[in-house]
Amino acid sequence: MNCTSTGILLALSLSLILPGQASAQAMPPRGMVEVGNGVYAATGYASNNMGFIVTSEGVVVIDTGMTPEIGREFLADIRKQTDQPIRYVIFTHYHYDHVDGASAFQAPGTQFVAQENLVSNLKTLKGLERVNQTVLGSASEAPAVYPDITYRESTTLTIGGREIQLFHAQGETNDATLVWLPQDRVVFIGDLNNANLGSPVMPEGYPEGLIAAVNLIGSLAPKTLVPGHGRIQETTLESLQALSTVTANLMVQVRQSVGSGNDLEATMAAVAMPAEFRTDPLLAATFEACREPYVNRLFKNYTGYYGSNPVQFRPAPARERSALLAELAGGNARLLATAGRLASEGQYQLALEILDIVTTNEPGNREARLAREQAFTALARSGKDLNWYHRAAYFNAARKEEALAGLP
Ligand SMILES: [Zn+2]
Numbered sequence: 001m002n003c004t005s006t007g008i009l010l011a012l013s014l015s016l017i018l019p020g021q022a023s024a025q026a027m028p029p030r031g032m033v034e035v036g037n038g039v040y041a042a043t044g045y046a047s048n049n050m051g052f053i054v055t056s057e058g059v060v061v062i063d064t065g066m067t068p069e070i071g072r073e074f075l076a077d078i079r080k081q082t083d084q085p086i087r088y089v090i091f092t093h094y095h096y097d098h099v100d101g102a103s104a105f106q107a108p109g110t111q112f113v114a115q116e117n118l119v120s121n122l123k124t125l126k127g128l129e130r131v132n133q134t135v136l137g138s139a140s141e142a143p144a145v146y147p148d149i150t151y152r153e154s155t156t157l158t159i160g161g162r163e164i165q166l167f168h169a170q171g172e173t174n175d176a177t178l179v180w181l182p183q184d185r186v187v188f189i190g191d192l193n194n195a196n197l198g199s200p201v202m203p204e205g206y207p208e209g210l211i212a213a214v215n216l217i218g219s220l221a222p223k224t225l226v227p228g229h230g231r232i233q234e235t236t237l238e239s240l241q242a243l244s245t246v247t248a249n250l251m252v253q254v255r256q257s258v259g260s261g262n263d264l265e266a267t268m269a270a271v272a273m274p275a276e277f278r279t280d281p282l283l284a285a286t287f288e289a290c291r292e293p294y295v296n297r298l299f300k301n302y303t304g305y306y307g308s309n310p311v312q313f314r315p316a317p318a319r320e321r322s323a324l325l326a327e328l329a330g331g332n333a334r335l336l337a338t339a340g341r342l343a344s345e346g347q348y349q350l351a352l353e354i355l356d357i358v359t360t361n362e363p364g365n366r367e368a369r370l371a372r373e374q375a376f377t378a379l380a381r382s383g384k385d386l387n388w389y390h391r392a393a394y395f396n397a398a399r400k401e402e403a404l405a406g407l408p
Helices: 006-014 068-079 117-136 207-220 237-259 264-270 281-303 318-329 332-344 348-361 366-380 388-404
Strands: 031-036 039-045 048-055 058-062 086-090 111-115 149-151 154-159 162-169 176-181 186-190 224-227
Touching: 031 224, 039 068, 048 162, 048 224, 058 154, 086 154, 086 162, 111 117, 111 162, 111 176, 149 154, 162 207, 176 207, 186 207, 207 237, 207 281, 237 264, 237 281, 264 281, 318 332, 318 348, 332 348, 332 366, 348 366, 366 388
Parallel strands: 058 086, 086 111, 111 149, 186 224
Antiparallel strands: 031 039, 039 048, 048 058, 154 162, 162 176, 176 186
16 A cells, blocks of 8 residues: 555544544445345445446446555455456546546456546546645555546446446536446445535535435435445435435525625534434434535635635735734744643644744744644544544644654
């Protein structure tokens, strides 16, 4: 796993918060679960789940893992079940943790299948997704594998007397594929159950599409849903319906707040759990998991890039502001002392905001770098309700500060 840094491993082992669970959830153990006749869900290969279907005319694979190494391990485990050739590899969406293992499956006679938006996403967003991977501490350089077969709304693969129906869906991304096996009443849903409404560092997130996708899945009346992350049994029609209900509610609340002129901070404070959710544990937990990332996403979707405070339209250069603030405070040493006091009181966010001034003035200030490392580490270890992206980003920010401070 040499493409995967310790950062991402720790991030992944920390937690993955999904709708339906208010608390941090551990990655499921590695293993294969037969969820239908010759239909397997594969869990525990780093963060995400994959799947495969064994037919008399070959194997159909669903997602490939986050690195070529994981792809090879997954393929080796498939080979323990069957020596049939891999005929199709279906991508549930373009995110690297689902497609970067694809090169392990490239072989004559193997065709890659995806919804057509995946092609442009790979072309235009793959470079941007390095940012995502930087946040998570990984920088996989896996080559992009483009699909041989694309479809727009839906298509059916027929192999070995088995029908595999693919439906376009949106939610986290605009290129999601639902893989529906009508004979087994199993549906692979990719990352539709993601509580982030898209990666926080990517231009994505489709709330209306998510609601439509949940309705579509409900209309299929599946017996088993296989999510792209987390334990299989914890994603159900009920948990998806709760996600849909919460999404609709948050859209209304954020629109109302934005419409009344609130900025993001005021919107974050104003959006509250409706009384009728409090008596329903699933809705309450889903609301808690989704509130912060959804408010962030929806606010930016509804306001555009200018925001609501004209003072911030064209901010003064950070260096000028930081130099002035240090002068007013009596120097960087005074700011450092204040940051130290704030950290000792557990006020890590405020401490970091003060330290930002110091490191903008003096990027090589080792004391400030070490103080930032400690504050980021403290934040990464704080509250169980912390979004896992934020936890991973704090953890990896701490590693960067260590490097900048010259620690081994
Ligand atoms: Zn995803």
